[in-house]
Amino acid sequence: MNNVTLIVKDTTLVTMDRDLSILEGHALAVRDSRIVALGPSADILAAYASPVVLDGRDRFVFPGFINTHTHLFQNALKGLGRDLRLFDWLDNSVRKALHEIRSVDVYNAAVAGCLENIRSGVTTVLDYMYAHASESGLDDAVVRAFERTGIRGILGRAHTKTDGFPEPARCPINETEDMFYADVDRLRAELNGHETVSLALAPGIVWDMDPDGYRRLRRYADQHGLRITMHLDETPEDDSFTRAHYGINTAELLDQTGVLGEDFIGAHLVHLDSTTLEIFGRRKIKCSHNPVSNLLLASGVAPVPTLKRMGLDVGLGTDGAASNDTQNMLEVIKLAAIVHKGFHQDPTILNAVDVLKMATIEGARVVGREDDLGSLEVGKLADFFLFDPRTIACVPVTDPITCLVYSSNPTSVQTVVIHGRIVLQDGVFCSTDETEAVYALQESAYHLRQRVGLGNTINGRPVAVGPFTRRA
Numbered sequence: 001m002n003n004v005t006l007i008v009k010d011t012t013l014v015t016m017d018r019d020l021s022i023l024e025g026h027a028l029a030v031r032d033s034r035i036v037a038l039g040p041s042a043d044i045l046a047a048y049a050s051p052v053v054l055d056g057r058d059r060f061v062f063p064g065f066i067n068t069h070t071h072l073f074q075n076a077l078k079g080l081g082r083d084l085r086l087f088d089w090l091d092n093s094v095r096k097a098l099h100e101i102r103s104v105d106v107y108n109a110a111v112a113g114c115l116e117n118i119r120s121g122v123t124t125v126l127d128y129m130y131a132h133a134s135e136s137g138l139d140d141a142v143v144r145a146f147e148r149t150g151i152r153g154i155l156g157r158a159h160t161k162t163d164g165f166p167e168p169a170r171c172p173i174n175e176t177e178d179m180f181y182a183d184v185d186r187l188r189a190e191l192n193g194h195e196t197v198s199l200a201l202a203p204g205i206v207w208d209m210d211p212d213g214y215r216r217l218r219r220y221a222d223q224h225g226l227r228i229t230m231h232l233d234e235t236p237e238d239d240s241f242t243r244a245h246y247g248i249n250t251a252e253l254l255d256q257t258g259v260l261g262e263d264f265i266g267a268h269l270v271h272l273d274s275t276t277l278e279i280f281g282r283r284k285i286k287c288s289h290n291p292v293s294n295l296l297l298a299s300g301v302a303p304v305p306t307l308k309r310m311g312l313d314v315g316l317g318t319d320g321a322a323s324n325d326t327q328n329m330l331e332v333i334k335l336a337a338i339v340h341k342g343f344h345q346d347p348t349i350l351n352a353v354d355v356l357k358m359a360t361i362e363g364a365r366v367v368g369r370e371d372d373l374g375s376l377e378v379g380k381l382a383d384f385f386l387f388d389p390r391t392i393a394c395v396p397v398t399d400p401i402t403c404l405v406y407s408s409n410p411t412s413v414q415t416v417v418i419h420g421r422i423v424l425q426d427g428v429f430c431s432t433d434e435t436e437a438v439y440a441l442q443e444s445a446y447h448l449r450q451r452v453g454l455g456n457t458i459n460g461r462p463v464a465v466g467p468f469t470r471r472a
């Protein structure tokens with residue numbers, strides 16, 4: 001008998017392996033952080049002993065989703081992007097809030113954001129934490145939230161020059177390049193060898209950086225093996241700016257600075273001309289598709305079928321809750337599966353399996369972790385969730401993938417395992433008090449809005465829901 005630390009028995013494994021195998025009546029054995037065996041349930045139970053055995057009857061096990069683009073601090077700003085264009089939204093909500101947001105607000109927002117991600121099946125999140133802010137240490141608050149909730153986190157450490165911002169959006173900290181690299185050095189040292197948290201570089205958009213800044217960033221990324229992620233061609237303004245300032249479009253500028261490559265993750269990629277597509281194809285960049293955010297901010301519909309035809313890897317992202325307004329990956333999955341059908345008037349253009357791949361194995365390739373994540377295979381890290389289809393939303397169930405993509409909601413995400421640890425069991429978080437997280441964020445976000453004078457109006461009247469009443 002081999003000793004292991006966790007077994008899920010009598011279940012259906014939706015492996016997302018090379019053959020897209022769906023294995024009924026199977027079991028999966030985990031030792032510490034990794035999957036050590038998959039097989040018919042009776043065989044696994046005969047060969048392995050574990051102190052923890054989860055019954056997977058009538059449930060499906062999916063690999064955990066990879067959320068390839070979000071901003072967890074924006075969970076404090078949920079609801080404020082309502083019905084605004086991107087630049088009004090940016091100047092009037094996000095950038096203003098960054099004047100006043102404190103580490104405690106970022107922590108409360110990021111904890112809630114991680115919990116919401118986990119509840120919708122996400123086990124890895126790539127967080128782009130904005131740089132321009134009121135105080136230092138906000139990145140550390142995101143790392144603490146990763147650790148507290150148990151989610152696998154990639155911290156995108158941002159760098160933005162804010163002296164070019166319009167006055168109301170300018171922030172107290174205008175981080176110089178040297179300050180940025182000193183802090184990235186510190187974070188690299190602190191996260192070195194961390195089991196579940198890693199680092200990426202997150203440069204600002206083209207009007208927030210200059211070409212030499214991108215060149216230096218590429219040199220640093222190469223030297224330390226870090227991925228680069230940035231917002232790219234979300235709106236036509238990227239290309240309008242670079243054409244006006246450099247006489248070329250954004251992709252040409254980034255290509256000339258050497259910043260594009262297989263380790264580069266572009267978020268959004270909505271407005272792409274033929275020159276841009278040619279450069280992306282040649283550089284084999286990785287893509288993050290954020291359909292809820294793109295529709296909410298009226299940015300448009302990204303040419304995902306084209307990017308995929310070119311052989312590029314496309315993952316899915318929720319984007320921040322200020323432009324979503326949730327972290328519900330199941331909603332992103334369904335929208336990704338239907339928006340391109342409607343846009344192209346072709347129901348075959350992106351099918352349910354394509355989209356589930358984007359959320360899992362393709363997402364793993366986007367973040368450069370396909371050897372460890374994205375499918376249920378022996379040797380990979382144990383990041384997966386048990387999906388319970390016995391709900392009114394799912395029934396009647398025909399097959400696991402159709403059910404998950406088109407009929408599900410977070411209620412079906414029953415138990416979530418990350419790095420071999422159970423972080424959500426039968427709908428209850430193991431290491432985090434969810435009720436406390438709800439109260440803490442409502443309170444913290446309310447006071448943040450009051451400090452910066454942000455809020456919504458309905459029929460011309462301001463509406464501000466205050467902190468919830470705590471029971472004694």
Ligand SMILES: [Zn+2]
Binds near residue numbers: 070128319320
């Ligand atoms: Zn974003």
